[in-house]
Amino acid sequence: MRLPKTIWLCGAALACFGAATAVSGIAQRALLLAGGILVMLSAWNIIWWALRRQAARGILAETRRLTQADPDQVFLTDEAGEIIHENPAAMDRFGTRTGQAMSAVLGTFMASPEALHRRMLGQIRNGAAVKEDIVTRGGRFRLSVSQLAPAHLLWRLDDLGAAETQPGGSDQSGLPQIVAEPDGRIVHINAACRAFLGHSPASLSALFESSSVRSGQSCIVQAAAGPTRVILAEMPGQSRRREIYLVVLGDVDAPRTVGAGWDAIEDLPVPLMKIAPSGEVIASNREARQLLNIKNTDGKRIADMLDGLGRPINDWLREAAEGRGGHASQFLRGRGPNQDTFVQVTLNLSSDASEGHLIAVLNDVTELKTLEAQFVQSQKMQAIGQLAGGVAHDFNNLLTAISGHCDLLLLRHDEGDQNYGDLIQIHQNANRAASLVGQLLAFSRKQNLQPEIIDLRDTLSDLTHLLNRLVGEKVTLSLNHDPALMQIKADKRQLEQVLMNLVVNARDAMQRGGEIRIVTENMILKSQMVRDRATIPPGEYVVVKVIDEGHGITPDRLPKIFEPFYTTKRTGEGTGLGLSTAYGIVKQTGGYIFAESDVGKGTQFSLLFPSYDLPVAEPLEIQAAAPERASEKVDGVVLLVEDEAPVRAFASRALRLRGYTVLEADCAEAALDLLSDADLNVDIFVTDVIMPGMDGPTWVRVALEKRPDTKVVFVSGYAEDAFGDEKSRIPNSVFLPKPFSLSALTQTVQTQLEDHRQPVRATAS
Known part of the structure; x- marks a missing residue:
């Protein structure tokens, strides 16, 4: 990098000296001084470059000397990961790789090497010590990289073998462990498992009679000592692999005991607890305590930490201890500060020489229960939407008959008729009812839209007068537009309704006054964005933000604000249909709506609409005939x-x-x-x-x-x-x-x- 800069500096110095010959006086002296400085900088760059070359040769020579007889594969690369030198062990295994990227070497024995290469380079640049364990079908490897000099990295690849070390990186318990692919193929068993089984099965179905084994399941395996009952404890492994530990209970006909001892289970990466039939927690391992967010289980009962059966937990434990229904998993909820944690608990009966107890295998299912709750909520919203759409459809039929027969009567009455005013009232109220039906259809996302090309700057300018009247005297309204705002395609009337709903809600949240800001801007997504469980695809969007300075919405209420008939206002001040209607209109338009709020600071609603820049034919509106x-x-x-x-x-x-x-x-x-x-x-x-x-x-x-x-x-x-x-x-x-x-x-x-x-x-x- 320095040599081209040196050439450029030398050229600039010669240009200064050449220009100095054409002038005189102060200008000449200034050019000569500038040329002299450039010459000095050039000399410094040449010296620095030469020293760096000498240091690089020294590093290369020292690396060759130290790694010549190293049995591990060692590579010397520059700061970008391009190989400068490899030792004989590396050349014997991978061939000559000088001039190639380190990712090319990694690609010979693993998938997606570029991601690992980039991650390790990023970590080493941040000054972190970098070490990665790589698990493949051919075995397990440890790749490490260290900084030798500002421009030199030393990579070492250690072959850890596939026989004695399990791929999960946590085989410290001494328990039998199996690593299997998602399809059930076994890729590794540790020494303890081979000694326990006496053979190396090829698949889970060959060992367990079925590949659909689950954590907490009690089953019988054919071990070296004969049929043996075990409890399976599973944790997710690397690359979607399954890491299954076997907790040995003992011979099928003998009393069930935990053969490896509880000390061996302490470091097992699966939450386990030993529970007395009366409910006292006898012991627990580290993972279980971390899951339940407790320091120890001394003197605690399982009912003090978990709840949610709908009946006393002790009854469930007693049934399991008696051999009735113990293997069925139960979904329990944490108590106290852990009430947002959901745990799947599977009980298995065990015993020792003195007294019987239960082994509980725990699985964190908080995310699963959260998704289940979201699914139930979406089903409820869909059912309400279908109901609203059906009611609106039937009501539209009634309104068609009412307004239609009113039109027929109006044909026979002029403005001088005494019944004319009553007919007009009927007609106007039918139209108001049609507007209400439109809200129901908007919530169910089945209303009739008349989309057109809209410039939001013009739409908001037309609405400004009405919005200023809506907010009153205590609240000020300000608009800030992107000067190059893109157009969107939407129903103008429905979009105005959404904006008015949001502005009115903002006004109601500021009883003491304040400012409501409406901001429009362009947004370009180069990759998909996930926000509030919505996935927004890449593309160009127009964003409308309605920002207030009100009291805000509490976090427990914020996820519910788009639900129908849910309102944060006091009784009699809101119907709960405004935001649900806005949500329906925005979603039917193809957009997205999000809400952010800080209690005491205010709320911001963000509307995202896909940009639209293609000309379309305007819909033909049929005007009322005379x-x-x-x-x-x-x-x-x-x-x-x-x-x-x-x-x-x-x-x-x-x-x-x-x-x-x-x-x-x-x-x-x-x-x-x-x-x-x-x-x-x-x-x-x-x-x-x-x-x-x-x-x-x-x-x-x-x-x-x-x-x-x-x-x-x-x-x-x-x-x-x-x-x-x-x-x-x-x-x-x-x-x-x-x-x-x-x-x-x-x-x-x-x-x-x-x-x-x-x-x-x-x-x-």
Whole structure:
């Protein structure tokens, strides 16, 4: 590295001397001085480089002398791990490797050598002593590296052999130990195990009659002294291998005893306890005490440390001591400060010359129980979501009938009529009810979205006036945008609802006032990110942060805030639907929402949306038609299929008022019976999606086999993707969400009949 720098310095010095000949006075003296300094630096670099070369030659010569007769494989590398020298033992085993990386040597006998190589180089640079045990099918090796000089590393590979040392690195107990692959193949047994068995089995199934052995299991093995009962204690090994220890209980017909003695079990890397039938803990090993977070078990009872059977633990212990149900594992929970710890306990009966006792094998299942609780919670949320979606679907049918018949009445009443105001009130309240249903569908993530390309800077600017009115006078609202903010694709109306919910919650958390900050920024993930049990794939995202200075949310409540009907507010101040609705909208949009909170400092909600920079066609919105257009007569035959009688009655009347000929059917089967008449002419199908028996897309697909040019309008209280993801796209079809108005229905049908060549998506007016 120094030699190129020296050449550059010499060139710069010559340039200074050359320039000095062209000037005079102070400039000349300055250039000569600069050239002289550069010459001195060049000389220093040459001297330093020469000394380093001499030191390197000295290190190489000394390494050759010291490692010439070393039976272990020794390598000298530079600071990047490139081999400079290897001793004869290394050359005999690996061949000449000078100029190659150390990882190339490791790759000849192990998988994924680059990761080990990088890790050891990183540790040695931090000044740590580095030593790694490597376990392969060919045996066990110990690789160590030390720093000889700032630019030289010495690597030593010791062959520890595969006969007397177990791969787990913890064979200090003297207990028989087996190391097996996940598929049950045995790759190593230690000396104690070979002496106990008298042979070397090839697989777990050959030894235990089944490879599906588990920790805590009591079984009989064919040992050198005959059939012997053992307890299996298992711990995870390296590279997903299984390390199984055999705790010998004794001859099958003899009283059960722990043959290796409890002192041998103390260092066993599996939690074990010796328990009296009355519940007193007689002894425990180090792993058990660490798992239960106790210093010792003297004078303690198992019921003082574990709970969760739903009945006295002593009854369970008594049954196990009597040989009734002892081998069944039980999941118990820690008591006191360890209540967040879950332990799987398997009891096995043993005895010595004086009194009987139980051997308990413990396994830490805290993570498993946490995942189980999360799964149960997700099932509960899914069930509530399905319930909300079903209720919303049925309610949408009722709202369609109410608002539809109200539209029919409005056609016969003008503003001067005394009933006009009442009809308008009915219509407005039906619309409010539809908004409430939208919240239920948002929670169940089944609402109808109208996605469009959105610049959040414009959306928030439009919302600023409304948000300022919402927060009041005590709270100030500030916006901070990334000047190069990317666009997203979302439903603008639903997104505004999410932001308003978050801002209102922030306002309510600051009773004494403060500042709410809304920050938007771009985020690029080069690798996937895991946060709050969500996995975010790599890509470009737009982040929206809503930050308040309120009282915050306690850690025990924070994981529950997105649950429906759960609120941190006092009774009567919140419904518990705001954040669950926001969660549903964000997830259905394809985004993510997270919450962070410090009690007394404030809360931050972060919304992540995938960026979207591709132009798309804007959805065609059907505007409400003027009442006089309903009198225009058009031609066409409509087959209306709807299982809800009120909805079918309204839709039929609306279409007939428009001038269409309407054929009605209350189910898909009745519709197909009508179409069985080949002389019947039908121009368009208007059908519900979800019906008893055959659903809408299914019967339409059957009907289109003989009438391929017929247009289709699907109507549903569910979202469009509730059926679109599972079934192929039906040609010449559009979707109209419930509740729809009279004008939305008639204009959708008219648009389909006039021009079905352009993709049209209808929305309720």
